[in-house]
Amino acid sequence: MTDLKKELKGKIIQQLNLEDVSIEQIADNDPLFGEGLGLDSIDALELIVMLDKDYGIKLADPKEGRKIFESVETMAAYISAHKGA
Amino acid sequence: MSTENFHIESYSQIRNQSVSLNGETIFKSAETEFNAFIKSAYKTLDTQYPKFFKMDQLSKLALIASDILLKTETDKNVALVLSNRASSLDTDRKHQASLQEQEPYASPAVFVYTLPNICLGEISIKNGLLSENSFFIFDTFNAEYLQIYAEHLLSTQKAKKVLCGWVDFDNGKYDAFLYVVAKNGIFAHSKKEINRLYKTE
Amino acid sequence: MDNVFLSYNNIVSAYGFDTNAAIESIKKEESGLKVFDDSKILSHPFCASMINSVKLFEAYQQLQPKERHTRLEQLLLVSLSQVIKESKLELTERVGLIISTTKGNIDVLEAQNTFPEDRAYLGELGKQIKAFFGFHNEAIVLSNACVSGVLAISVAKRFIRQGRFDHVFVVGGDLVTPFILSGFDAFQALSAEPCRPFCNTRAGINIGELGASILVTKEDTRLAPESVLILGDASSNDANHISGPSRTGEGLFKSLRLAMEEAGLTADDIDYISAHGTATQFNDEMEAIAFNRAGLQQVPMNSLKGYFGHTLGASGLVETIIGMHSLHQNVLFASKGFKALGVSEPLNIIEKTTSKKINTFLKTASGFGGCNTAAIFQKVGL
Numbered sequence: 001m002t003d004l005k006k007e008l009k010g011k012i013i014q015q016l017n018l019e020d021v022s023i024e025q026i027a028d029n030d031p032l033f034g035e036g037l038g039l040d041s042i043d044a045l046e047l048i049v050m051l052d053k054d055y056g057i058k059l060a061d062p063k064e065g066r067k068i069f070e071s072v073e074t075m076a077a078y079i080s081a082h083k084g085a
Numbered sequence: 086m087s088t089e090n091f092h093i094e095s096y097s098q099i100r101n102q103s104v105s106l107n108g109e110t111i112f113k114s115a116e117t118e119f120n121a122f123i124k125s126a127y128k129t130l131d132t133q134y135p136k137f138f139k140m141d142q143l144s145k146l147a148l149i150a151s152d153i154l155l156k157t158e159t160d161k162n163v164a165l166v167l168s169n170r171a172s173s174l175d176t177d178r179k180h181q182a183s184l185q186e187q188e189p190y191a192s193p194a195v196f197v198y199t200l201p202n203i204c205l206g207e208i209s210i211k212n213g214l215l216s217e218n219s220f221f222i223f224d225t226f227n228a229e230y231l232q233i234y235a236e237h238l239l240s241t242q243k244a245k246k247v248l249c250g251w252v253d254f255d256n257g258k259y260d261a262f263l264y265v266v267a268k269n270g271i272f273a274h275s276k277k278e279i280n281r282l283y284k285t286e
Numbered sequence: 287m288d289n290v291f292l293s294y295n296n297i298v299s300a301y302g303f304d305t306n307a308a309i310e311s312i313k314k315e316e317s318g319l320k321v322f323d324d325s326k327i328l329s330h331p332f333c334a335s336m337i338n339s340v341k342l343f344e345a346y347q348q349l350q351p352k353e354r355h356t357r358l359e360q361l362l363l364v365s366l367s368q369v370i371k372e373s374k375l376e377l378t379e380r381v382g383l384i385i386s387t388t389k390g391n392i393d394v395l396e397a398q399n400t401f402p403e404d405r406a407y408l409g410e411l412g413k414q415i416k417a418f419f420g421f422h423n424e425a426i427v428l429s430n431a432c433v434s435g436v437l438a439i440s441v442a443k444r445f446i447r448q449g450r451f452d453h454v455f456v457v458g459g460d461l462v463t464p465f466i467l468s469g470f471d472a473f474q475a476l477s478a479e480p481c482r483p484f485c486n487t488r489a490g491i492n493i494g495e496l497g498a499s500i501l502v503t504k505e506d507t508r509l510a511p512e513s514v515l516i517l518g519d520a521s522s523n524d525a526n527h528i529s530g531p532s533r534t535g536e537g538l539f540k541s542l543r544l545a546m547e548e549a550g551l552t553a554d555d556i557d558y559i560s561a562h563g564t565a566t567q568f569n570d571e572m573e574a575i576a577f578n579r580a581g582l583q584q585v586p587m588n589s590l591k592g593y594f595g596h597t598l599g600a601s602g603l604v605e606t607i608i609g610m611h612s613l614h615q616n617v618l619f620a621s622k623g624f625k626a627l628g629v630s631e632p633l634n635i636i637e638k639t640t641s642k643k644i645n646t647f648l649k650t651a652s653g654f655g656g657c658n659t660a661a662i663f664q665k666v667g668l
Contacts, residue, residue, distance in 0.1 A: 016194070019138035035600045038135070041530050045193035045473060053190050154346075165523075172390075172408050173427055177465070181395040184468055189329075196469035197529050197654060200388060202430045206655035215540055217521045218657050219437060222427040224409035230426055234441070239446040243520065268484035 005076045012072070015050060017042050028073040036071075043067060057082045087285055092270030094246070096282050097150050099123075104130065106153050107271075108285060109217040119259055127162060134211050141176045141198035142259070143169075144207045147252040150261035151208045154248065163265070164204045164217035164244035171255035172201045172222050177254050204252065217243055226251050226262070227278040236264045236274070251283070289502040290443040291666065293374040295512045295607045298365045299594060300335040300499040303345055308604075309595040312378060312593050312619050319480040319492050319595055328467045333480055335494035335595045336462055337361065351418070356377055356391045356401055358461050358497075359414050363495035366457040370419060373501045373508060375453055382451035384424045385412055386458030386550065387439035387599035390429075390466050423451075425638050432562070432653030433521065434458065435498070436601025436661055440519040442502035452504055458499035460598035466493055473529070475566050481596075483563030483589035483621060484570050484635050486628030491564045494595025498603040506666070509653070512614035514663040517646070518548030526658035531568045535576030538650060538657035542580040545648070545660040557644035558618060560609045562651045563589020565623070568587045569652065574629035576658075582648070592622025602651045602659070609647045613665050616643050 009023045012032070015076065016039065030036045033044070047069050051057045059065060068078045098105045104126050112129050116122040123145045127137055132152050134180040137145065147167065155163065176198040183190055197203065200221040209218065213265050217238055221230065235247040250263035262283050300318035301308045311318065318335035338389055339357065346360040362385070374383060377497065390408045394401040404410060413427030426445075428438050435458045442454035460466070477490035501508070502516075520542070524537035532538075538625050546552065559582060561573055577583055590605050597604060612619060621640045627633060645665045652658045 015137045021134075040527070042139075042197055042528075043196050048188060048474070049472060051190060053188070112545060141588050171407055175391060177389075177406070178395065180469065181392075181465060184464055185397055189468075190469040191472040193469075194519050196472055199465075199469065200429065200431045200654055202655040202657060203528050204522060204642045205430075206528045206657070209525040209656060210527070213525050215525050215537055217578065218430065218655070219428065219521070220430050222408040222412070222429055223424065224407075224413065227424065230424075233448050233450050237444045241444075241447075260486060267488065 001026050004079060005072050008072050008075055011050060011054065016046060026072060028072050031067055031071060055083055091236060091266050091268060091274040093272035093274055093282070094262035094267045094270035095154055095280065097153050099146060099150050104149065104153065110232070111153065123125065123170040134262055140196065140207060143173055143175060143201065143252060143254040144198065144204040146254050146259050146261050147204035148207055148211060149218065150246060150252060151261045152211065154263060154265050155208045155212045160245045161214055162216055164238045164247045165214070166219050166231060166247055167205060168221040168223055168227065168231060168251055169201065169253040170222065170224060171253055173199050175254050175256070183237055187206055190202040224284055228276045228283065232276050232279055233275065239266065288447060289454065289506065290446050290516045291503055291506065291509055291513050292439065292516065292606065292610060292663065293501040293503050293508055294369045294510045295500040296368040296498065297607055298337065298361055298363045299604070300337055300494070303364065304368065305607060305611065308608070313639065314618055315622060317480055317593055317622055318494065321601050327464050328471065331478065332467055332476060333478060333492045334462050334490070335589055337495055344357040355414065356394065356405060358459055359411065361497035362363060362415055362457050362459050363418055365459070366415065366419070366455060366499040369455060369499040369501055376534035377421050379422045379423065380452040382423055382454035383416060383421045383443055384438050384442055384454055384456045385415060385425050385427045386434040386456060386582070386603060387411070387427065388429055388431060388434060388460050389466065389598070391462050393461060398655060431655050431657055432596070432598060433651040433657045433659040434599045435604070436606065436649055436651045436659040438603065439464070439502060439519060439606060439661060440521065440659065441518070443516050443519065446502065446504050454502045455499065456502055456603065457497065457499040458600040458603040460495065460600060462493050462495045471569070477565060480623055481565035481591050482623035482625070483565040483591050484627060484629060484633060486626050487623045488567070488570060488628055490566055491591065492595035496594055496600045496604055497599040498600045498607060500603060500607060509666060512610045513666050514610050514613060515666055517551065517662045517664050518545040519628040519661035520544035520548065521657065521659040527657055528656060529654055531572035531652060532656070534573070535572045535579060537656060538576035538652055538660070539572060539579045541658045541660040542576060542582065542650070545662050548638065549662040551646065551662065553585065556582060556585050556646055556648050558612060558647040559585050559587040559610070560605045560647060561589050562590055565591060571629050573652070574631040574633055576594060577633060578631040583632045584617050584634050586634050586636050588619055598631065599655045600618050602649065606649050606663070609649055613644055617641050618644065629668065
């Protein structure tokens with residue numbers, strides 16, 4: 001789980017082109033959208049692609065994303081629960 | 086037909102690892118790779134736009150070239166009339182390549198930049214411009230068409246000023262030449278003068 | 287100041303190879319949209335309007351081409367040749383050519399395509415069209431996302447007013463390709479069924495392929511029966527987000543206000559609105575807000591996306607052409623796919639095709655990059 005969270009932070013920084021942000025700077029519970037990392041609607045779509053491509057998880061309803069992508073913590077929990085399902 | 090006279094207020098260029106304003110170099114770098122070069126230009130020229138790092142190369146080029154002209158601009162009715170040769174082909178190739186991978190996928194963050202006018206949106210957002218936008222594609226720089234279109238927007242009061250020019254990014258090669266057309270300015274707004282400034286190194 | 291008119295026109299679409307074929311089908315409320323299941327194009331079934339390649343090639347062969355042309359070029363050549371023929375114009379230095387497209391020959395980037403990759407440059411597309419007909423001037427290629435078609439009409443008018451041209455041929459088109467479908471799919475924007483603009487059950491867009499052409503002219507001796515006068519036109523960026531429509535409809539509202547101002551009209555003078563209406567949640571909501579802000583919520587309105595799908599660079603052009611014929615035939619076409627209003631503000635969506643005396647219409651479009659365009663047209667001779 002800790003490894004997965006670290007991996008997710010790395011992927012978020014790299015795939016969403018976050019400049020001057022390091023893995024250490026993202027806390028597990030930091031909000032990804034709005035005040036937190038300031039991600040926007042295109043980033044949310046990008047995270048949906050990441051779930052599919054890297055973890056084989058397809059969101060049936062994109063609206064689910066809002067809850068899943070709240071923080072690295074919630075993302076990791078969702079992936080752990082659904083991976084290989 | 087309009088007989089009013091308009092002028093070129095200022096112009097910017099980005100080519101050969103340097104950024105210039107009205108013919109004077111304001112940033113130069115030893116970086117030959119575009120992304121490293123334009124990033125250091127962004128930082129040195131104190132451009133404030135957090136989304137910069139998420140943009141494609143064409144938008145980065147257009148944003149820096151426009152920002153040095155618009156930074157001090159207070160009028161918000163500045164139309165944007167840009168042109169180039171390669172459209173968004175650099176990003177188009179990237180999107181197409183991802184579709185041809187072993188496990189094909191499409192990235193929304195790449196796809197959204199597969200339109201040349203997205204850079205107009207970025208410039209509008211950065212500067213709060215709710216103005217006329219158009220993006221033309223020409224085989225080579227076409228001063229005549231740009232001159233006529235800008236003149237129309239100004240003489241019909243559809244815009245107070247027009248940011249015109251050329252922003253091309255293709256296979257790692259880049260070339261930007263932007264200029265602001267207004268009532269008053271230093272240079273004549275003529276096809277000949279636009280071409281002269283475009284060719285100025 | 288010169289009056290500028292829209293005159294001879296053509297539509298090559300899933301319905302057939304002239305404007306009349308499209309009008310007759312729309313009158314019967316037949317959609318050009320179909321569900322396709324072809325994994326070479328998209329990994330899952332999709333709904334689109336497509337042009338039959340064999341019939342297109344036959345029509346193209348009748349033009350007796352001396353060189354090979356791409357599928358999109360065939361489409362544009364077939365469409366534009368009819369309009370040039372009807373116009374009986376000599377292509378002198380006073381005649382311009384505008385090409386409206388978002389992606390041009392993007393299919394040449396596909397591995398199996400036999401054309402060189404250079405054909406993907408839009409200037410190359412411009413050269414092909416110019417050379418085929420022998421235009422005197424370099425083509426002006428306009429690539430401004432989904433507003434390209436309406437903006438191309440604006441640009442034509444502006445070049446004529448500025449004295450550069452007396453006539454401009456505008457041709458627009460885009461293809462349904464894996465490139466486009468996969469992108470909109472990644473945006474979660476595709477509807478698996480025929481789209482339902484402004485409806486409370488709307489579930490996204492369909493892409494359509496189409497070629498459309500029109501003559502824009504200042505000569506009132508060169509008018510088709512359905513010709514209209516361009517009264518006003520304006521564009522404005524939202525300055526908000528590159529893909530998400532503005533929550534306040536800022537740019538579209540400003541375009542509406544400025545187009546009405548130039549036309550010297552108020553909301554009461556508009557008889558019909560041909561909206562953009564892509565059937566995505568956010569776009570249709572944004573339009574409803576902008577139309578209400580401009581006081582246009584009572585005006586009969588449709589979106590033609592339920593007939594053609596979203597035809598990208600051609601959409602503004604084809605929808606303007608249908609608007610001209612609506613005026614000429616005094617008929618309001620039903621907004622295909624609409625059942626019950628699904629936006630937060632009132633709109634007068636046309637539910638049934640009805641006859642009504644109409645003289646003036648408004649065409650709008652909005653697109654990626656935050657761009658918006660509005661244009662107002664009126665019957666000639668009022």
